[in-house]
Amino acid sequence: MKLENKQWYYVKRPEAQIGAENYELRKDVIDTSELKENEILIRSKYVSVDPYMRIHQSIHNTWEKPQELNTLQGSGVVGEVIESRSDKFIPGDFVNAYTGWQEYAVINADQARKLYPKIPVSTALSILGMPARVAYFGLLEEGELKSTDTVVVSGAAGAVGSIVVQLAKLKGCRVVGTAGTQEKIDYLQNELGIDVALNYKEHDSLEKMTKALAEACPEGIDVYYDNVGGNVTDAVFNLINHKARILICGQISQYNHGLDTPEMGPRFLHKMLYTRAKIQGILSRDYNHRMDEMLAEMEPLVQSGKLKYKETIMDGFENLPAALSGLFDGSNKGKMLVKIY
Amino acid sequence: MKLENKQWYYVKRPEAQIGAENYELRKDVIDTSELKENEILIRSKYVSVDPYMRIHQSIHNTWEKPQELNTLQGSGVVGEVIESRSDKFIPGDFVNAYTGWQEYAVINADQARKLYPKIPVSTALSILGMPARVAYFGLLEEGELKSTDTVVVSGAAGAVGSIVVQLAKLKGCRVVGTAGTQEKIDYLQNELGIDVALNYKEHDSLEKMTKALAEACPEGIDVYYDNVGGNVTDAVFNLINHKARILICGQISQYNHGLDTPEMGPRFLHKMLYTRAKIQGILSRDYNHRMDEMLAEMEPLVQSGKLKYKETIMDGFENLPAALSGLFDGSNKGKMLVKIY
Secondary structure: OEEEEEEEEEOOOOOOOOOHHHEEEEEEEEEHHHOOOOEEEEEEEEEEOOOHHHHOOOOOOOOOOOOOOOEEOOOOEEEEEEEEOOOOOOOOOEEEEOOOOEOEEEEEHHHOEEEOOOOOHHHHHOOOOHHHHHHHHHHHHHOOOOOOOEEEEOOOOEOOHHHHHHHHHHHOOEEEEEEOOHHHHHHHHHHOOOOEEEEHHHOOOHHHHHHHHHHHOOOOEEEEEEOOOOHHHHHHHOOEEEEEEEEEOOOHHHOOOOOOOOOEEEOOOHHHHHHOOEEEEOOHHHHHHHHHHHHHHHHHHHHOOOOOOOEEEEEOHHHHHHHHHHHOOOOOOEEEEEEOO | OEEEEEEEEEOOOOOOOOOHHHEEEEEEEEEHHHOOOOEEEEEEEEEEOOOHHHHOOOOOOOOOOOOOOOEEOOOOEEEEEEEEOOOOOOOOOEEEEOOOOEOEEEEEHHHOEEEOOOOOHHHHHOOOOHHHHHHHHHHHHHOOOOOOOEEEEOOOOEOOHHHHHHHHHHHOOEEEEEEOOHHHHHHHHHHOOOOEEEEHHHOOOHHHHHHHHHHHOOOOEEEEEEOOOOHHHHHHHOOEEEEEEEEEOOOHHHOOOOOOOOOEEEOOOHHHHHHOOEEEEOOHHHHHHHHHHHHHHHHHHHHOOOOOOOEEEEEOHHHHHHHHHHHOOOOOOEEEEEEOO
């Protein structure tokens, strides 16, 4: 059988915000009769869009060299096995794999992780996937979280932030978060049980944000889990306690401009002296090999409802570039995904 | 016996660079007949001036509240015991204590550390004192130093930097340092055996400093020991390797202005993501309780000449404020001290 396989290629470097103009829809053909031993054919059901994609499009080296033009956009995917020449999978199985923005993919069975959907399979890209790994290990290990800590989370209603907020609350911490819409503030307060949620758009100067955070954190800030950067982060540095732990998981406010031409901001490193604080960059892929350990802790919490999750799901393969762009407008609550079928 | 005791009091908050106008010479009288049991009278021989003194004069809280006006300037001192009511000390002993900018002091014997001067006693304030503690524990422990690391040191010819340079060389690392005069560059190259010494005044833009450091560090930067901040630090962030360790020991370029009104500089936290680097603030006082451990390692190295040291010694009690001010002009090689008699 021959399948037409639609794919999104990255074809033009973004000057600022990434959008549809940076991608091109192409078509490939997969001949299912050519499947080799141990290979499986999967059909993408949910495809991920993530801020790191934009980082990789900087003109500078980041994890590695900049993403080359005319390459398939990589991404995490939840797919259904359509054909299998592996004894690990049968058609109908759902898997998590890194097959990118395409409708179908042929991969070696070793590259796929089988999902046992007691919980909707989309969660393999959200509350039980990449965002959860960096939330879990970043907060608990690098953040050395203690129940007496005051924790501030920027991007608190996002894919990673909403998990961090809940893990810190489960630990018993005071938790303060920032987000950019009233809807997100309500979500954080009413559904995730955050102590204080601040709309950063209402506190749009260093002075205002510092004042708001100081009121929300009367005992200072012990742990800052940063997904955003910029003004919120500047304000946090005014309030960190001795031996504070600052985790840099994202700097989404910088990705569309600041990577290529750095924004200017107030110098703060002298504050590291007084406080003997730590700043640690964290990345989900560093914990890939500890996925099972994370799932053993997190799955029961999700199943029992102690950990809640939201996914913002756009429909249709054609909307992948728009969904990615939407991340930078803050249009998602929880994880942004695209549902293909 | 009654002794006239000259003292320098901090009386006026500095707007920018600290100087003589911020201090006032006062006189006190010590009646030696009033010495209590376990007390000793010491005469200051060497008195320390250190950048942290200026930090404490910020209008903002740092380690604690700003130094109050009309207080004796605190500092480390090497003094000679003149009278003793302790069985631990006899007149003629030399001690290290924190008695501040005054000619004499009466202290409890527990507050003094006895010196056994196989090496000149002034070293208790330099290569075997406070600067050595933060160099030693900061570099080796927080810096997790490995022999394959490329190490960059700002303020490399200063009290702390010159020790860091040598410890890293002894470990087998490639070591690159920055300093501000040709004399210091020569000292680093000819006496301390640094691999490359860069005059930051000749590389006075981010582009120039980045280029110079990139040439000096062909394999990137693994450890950055920062005493200075500003442009050198900005450039280092362009070149850090994965899992780099950045130690913030000082930010002397910021102390005279930037503490009260932060300077602007390029945002760099996004680079922590790609590299999963760590920034750790370090402070000598955190290792006070491990002084003996440091001395056990360092004293033999100093005695055998494997660790060299320079002290910039100004003569005369009246010159203490000028000596402190001089730190910010970079007029010292190694530790700046004032010799009282």
